[in-house]
Amino acid sequence: xxxxxxxxxxxxxxxxxxxxxxxxxxxxxxxxxxxxxxxxxxxxxxxxxxxxxxxxxxxxxxxxxxxxxxxxxxxxxxxxxxxxxxxxxxxxxxxxxxxxxxxxxxxxxxxxxxxxxxxxxxxxxxxxxxxxxxxxxxxxxxxxxxxxxxxxxxxxxxxxxxxxxxxxxxxxxxxxxxxxxxxxxxxxxxxxxxxxxxxxxxxxxxxxxxxxxxxxxxxxxxxxxxxxxxxxxxxxxxxxxxxxxxxxxx
Amino acid sequence: xxxxxxxxxxxxxxxxxxxxxxxxxxxxxxxxxxxxxxxxxxxxxxxxxxxxxxxxxxxxxxxxxxxxxxxxxxxxxxxxxxxxxxxxxxxxxxxxxxxxxxxxxxxxxxxxxxxxxxxxxxxxxxxxxxxxxxxxxxxxxxxxxxxxxxxxxxxxxxxxxxxxxxxxxxxxxxxxxxxxxxxxxxxxxxxxxxxxxxxxxxxxxxxxxxxxxxxxxxxxxxxxxxxxxxxxxxxxxxxxxxxxxxxxxx
DNA sequence: TATTCATTGTGTTATCAATACGCAATAAGA
DNA sequence: TCTTATTGCGTATTGATAACACAATGAATA
Numbered sequence: 001x002x003x004x005x006x007x008x009x010x011x012x013x014x015x016x017x018x019x020x021x022x023x024x025x026x027x028x029x030x031x032x033x034x035x036x037x038x039x040x041x042x043x044x045x046x047x048x049x050x051x052x053x054x055x056x057x058x059x060x061x062x063x064x065x066x067x068x069x070x071x072x073x074x075x076x077x078x079x080x081x082x083x084x085x086x087x088x089x090x091x092x093x094x095x096x097x098x099x100x101x102x103x104x105x106x107x108x109x110x111x112x113x114x115x116x117x118x119x120x121x122x123x124x125x126x127x128x129x130x131x132x133x134x135x136x137x138x139x140x141x142x143x144x145x146x147x148x149x150x151x152x153x154x155x156x157x158x159x160x161x162x163x164x165x166x167x168x169x170x171x172x173x174x175x176x177x178x179x180x181x182x183x184x185x186x187x188x189x190x191x192x193x194x195x196x197x198x199x200x201x202x203x204x205x206x207x208x209x210x211x212x213x214x215x216x217x218x219x220x221x222x223x224x225x226x227x228x229x230x231x232x233x234x235x236x237x238x239x240x241x242x243x244x245x246x247x248x249x250x
Numbered sequence: 251x252x253x254x255x256x257x258x259x260x261x262x263x264x265x266x267x268x269x270x271x272x273x274x275x276x277x278x279x280x281x282x283x284x285x286x287x288x289x290x291x292x293x294x295x296x297x298x299x300x301x302x303x304x305x306x307x308x309x310x311x312x313x314x315x316x317x318x319x320x321x322x323x324x325x326x327x328x329x330x331x332x333x334x335x336x337x338x339x340x341x342x343x344x345x346x347x348x349x350x351x352x353x354x355x356x357x358x359x360x361x362x363x364x365x366x367x368x369x370x371x372x373x374x375x376x377x378x379x380x381x382x383x384x385x386x387x388x389x390x391x392x393x394x395x396x397x398x399x400x401x402x403x404x405x406x407x408x409x410x411x412x413x414x415x416x417x418x419x420x421x422x423x424x425x426x427x428x429x430x431x432x433x434x435x436x437x438x439x440x441x442x443x444x445x446x447x448x449x450x451x452x453x454x455x456x457x458x459x460x461x462x463x464x465x466x467x468x469x470x471x472x473x474x475x476x477x478x479x480x481x482x483x484x485x486x487x488x489x490x491x492x493x494x495x496x497x498x499x500x
Numbered sequence: 501t502a503t504t505c506a507t508t509g510t511g512t513t514a515t516c517a518a519t520a521c522g523c524a525a526t527a528a529g530a
Numbered sequence: 531t532c533t534t535a536t537t538g539c540g541t542a543t544t545g546a547t548a549a550c551a552c553a554a555t556g557a558a559t560a
Contacts, residue, residue, distance in 0.1 A: 021271040022337070022363050061337025061363055085335040085365050087272070087311025113272050113311055113365070115335050184508080201510080202548065225507040226555040249547080434537080452519065454538080469527095475536040476526040499518080504559070512551080519544070530533070 006132070008102065015107035018054035023114045024065045025052035025086075025152065027159035028073065030123035031176045034185075035141050036192045038156060039072060039128060040148070042136040049149045050156070051137070052114070065117040072137060074127045079120040079175040083162040084155075087113040091151045118159040120175035142192075164193060168248040171212065174233050182220050182228040183207070194250060210246060212238040256382070258352065265357035268304035273364045274315045275302035275336075275402065277409035278323065280373035281426040285391050286442045288406060289322060289378060290398070292386040299399045300406070301387070302364070315367040322387060324377045329370040329425040333412040334405075337363040341401045368409040370425035392442075414443060418498040421462065424483050432470050432478040433457070444500060460496060462488040 027050060028039040040048050053068040055061055062082065069078045089111055103109065128137035140146070145156055163172070172193070173186050187203045207213060214234040219227040277300060278289040290298050303318040305311055312332065319328045339361055353359065378387035390396070395406055413422070422443070423436050437453045457463060464484040469477035 019271055019361065019363075021269055055337070055363075057361070058339050060339055061335065082335065085311065085332065087305065087365065089308050089310055111269065111307070113269075113305075113363075115337065115363070182508095199548070199550095200508085201550085204509080206547090221556085223507085224557055225505080226509085226557090228508060432537095449519070449521090450537085451521085451539080456518085471527080473536085474528055475534080476528090476538085478537060502560085505557090506555105507557105508553105508555075510551105510553085513549085515546100515548070517544105517546070520542085522539105522541080524537105524539090526535105526537075528534090528536105530531100 003132070011106040011108060012102055014054070017056055018107075019057050020107040021110070021112055022055050022061065023052055023112045024055060024061060024068055025050045025114050025116050025155055026065060026068055026072075026080075027083075027116065027118040027156055028069065029118060029120050029142075029159075029163065029176065030126060030139060031189055031192070032123040032139065034188045034192065035143075036189075037123065037139040038142055038145065039126070040138065040140045040145070041072075041130060041134040042138075043134050043149075047149050048146050048152075050152045051131070061115050065115070069119055071131065072129055073121060074129060075121060075125060080117055081119075081162070081166070082115060082117050084116045084158050085113060086116060086151055086155065088151065114155075116155050116159065118163060120163075120172055122176065122178060124178060160193075167193060167250065169246055170242070171210075171233075171238070171246060171248075174238060180216065180218075180230045180232050182230060184228055186231070190250065198250065206248070210241060210248075212241050253382070261356040261358060262352055264304070267306055268357075269307055270357040271360070271362055272305050272311065273302055273362045274305060274311060274318055275300045275364050275366050275405055276315060276318055276322075276330075277333075277366065277368040277406055278319065279368060279370050279392075279409075279413065279426065280376060280389060281439055281442070282373040282389065284438045284442065285393075286439075287373065287389040288392055288395065289376070290388065290390045290395070291322075291380060291384040292388075293384055293399075297399050298396050298402075300402045301381070311365050315365070319369055321381065322379055323371060324379060325371060325375060330367055331369075331412070331416070332365060332367050334366045334408050335363060336366060336401055336405065338401065364405075366405050366409065368413060370413075370422055372426065372428060374428055410443075417443060417500065419496055420492070421460075421483075421488070421496060421498075424488060430466065430468075430480045430482050432480060434478055436481070440500065448500065456498070460491060460498075462491050 030037045030039065039051060041051055042048055051068055051072040053064055055064040059067070065080055066078070069080065070076065091114070092112055128139065130137040142160065145153065147153065148156070166172070167190070173181070173189055176189060177185065183204050186207065187198060187200065190203070191198055212234055213231045216230045216232065218230045220230055221227045280287045280289065289301060291301055292298055301318055301322040303314055305314040309317070315330055316328070319330065320326065341364070342362060378389065380387040392410065395403065397403065398406070416422070417440070423431070423439055426439060427435065433454050436457065437448060437450065440453070441448055462484055463481045466480045466482065468480045470480055471477045
């Protein structure tokens with residue numbers, strides 16, 4: 001079988017391409033139907049995990065995260081942020097490599113330290129792709145993440161905390177929403193990330209006061225009530241405001 | 251010579267104790283004479299670097315940072331914070347291992363990824379100790395850091411940025427100052443870290459409003475002017491306030 | 501067609517925090 | 531004793547945040 005040969009070759013000779021002891025894992029956030037989502041992989045043995053990968057000898061750790069992201073989402077120019085490195089000695093304890101011949105000689109045998117990144121992507125543009133070890137790659141509601149391998153649940157938690165903290169300096173809506181969006185949509189994004197309700201009117205006031213939004217003439221029709229305006233980020237004003245550092249203060 | 255044998259043994263067999271490819275570097279901050287300081291090492295070849303070390307096979311990356319700290323400062327219970335991982339493929343380019351026999355076989359040969367930590371210590375309690383590769387371990391003013399090896403200058407910059415950002419959530423004075431201190435001393439600490447002047451009266455008002463300081467009956471005499479009160483942190487109130495998250499807002 | 505209803509857009513007011521100062525008290529030196 | 535730089539405490543002003551009122555709208559319903 002071809003895949004078996006591929007796996008065996010990876011186990012025994014992967015260290016010619018990849019640096020041992022260091023890996024990368026990505027918490028990829030998306031926003032859909034008023035819910036914050038993360039992208040998960042299901043291994044052939046049924047267990048769930050975060051998208052991740054290894055670092056090539058001649059590439060930076062950051063670049064290996066970019067590569068992982070591209071391979072799983074088919075997206076370029078992704079907003080990516082290193083958030084923490086996980087280095088417990090037993091973090092990969094488990095049945096890794098079990099039943100695989102020659103695994104004792106593999107470069108994967110001993111412990112790995114993993115550098116965690118989180119990414120913000122536009123949900124509708126993503127086409128999730130499983131890797132060659134996985135059967136499935138799909139979005140999962142942030143509140144319904146199943147048990148993941150190793151310390152990956154902790155990674156999701158930590159990534160969400162860091163995302164929350166960066167909320168005051170980085171208008172994450174720019175990366176998570178579609179180009180055109182309504183004020184209620186933007187508000188629900190913030191409410192979902194912060195996990196608390198915000199006053200509708202004060203939220204709108206604060207967002208508009210930042211001067212980074214452009215109101216379009218269109219409205220979003222089709223809803224059952226008053227049609228809200230559509231907005232988009234004004235890229236120039238957005239970047240000018242970012243340099244001076246936003247202060248949202250939620 | 252004994253030291254040469256020790257070095258050779260470390261180069262050839264260190265990987266029995268230490269995990270290759272991953273290292274740890276520490277930016278150790280202290281505060282003395284109104285200046286923020288970092289602890290630096292001078293190698294036998296004259297170059298300066300940050301205190302760092304390697305990760306034992308059975309210890310966590312965090313623990314290896316704690317061990318490094320203890321070995322350089324002879325302190326326990328140090329406030330330590332992982333702040334970034336540095337993983338450029340050429341970050342150790344230079345004359346590492348040059349002129350050392352058998353270096354081609356060493357586990358140190360290829361690239362390392364380094365996990366950066368910063369520490370806050372009480373200057374007066376530290377007894378800087380060089381490691382076995384260094385001649386000297388001493389404090390250096392944050393504004394006068396010389397050229398350091400590899401990417402260590404970038405590490406200092408990044409650590410300072412992160413320290414600044416954490417200033418609003420963590421009253422760093424608790425870790426950097428002596429037990430008893432005056433309000434002007436606390437203010438100058440903040441001014442040094444933020445690199446900007448603060449209004450004396452508003453600073454005092456805000457600090458006292460946090461309710462984590464205890465004013466002592468003593469005053470600090472000996473100065474050329476009005477004797478300021480001495481304060482210390484009220485540990486219970488301090489920790490209670492920390493759980494709810496301080497908001498300093500400088 | 502008129503009515504109902506949930507939702508949106510735009511205010512106003514009250515409260516709290518941050519900033520900019522004024523001034524008396526004080527310790528050391530002249 | 532007087533001067534000087536500094537400390538402790540206080541107030542006025544400004545600005546931001548939080549709480550709430552109300553008219554406008556678009557679809558569903560009677």
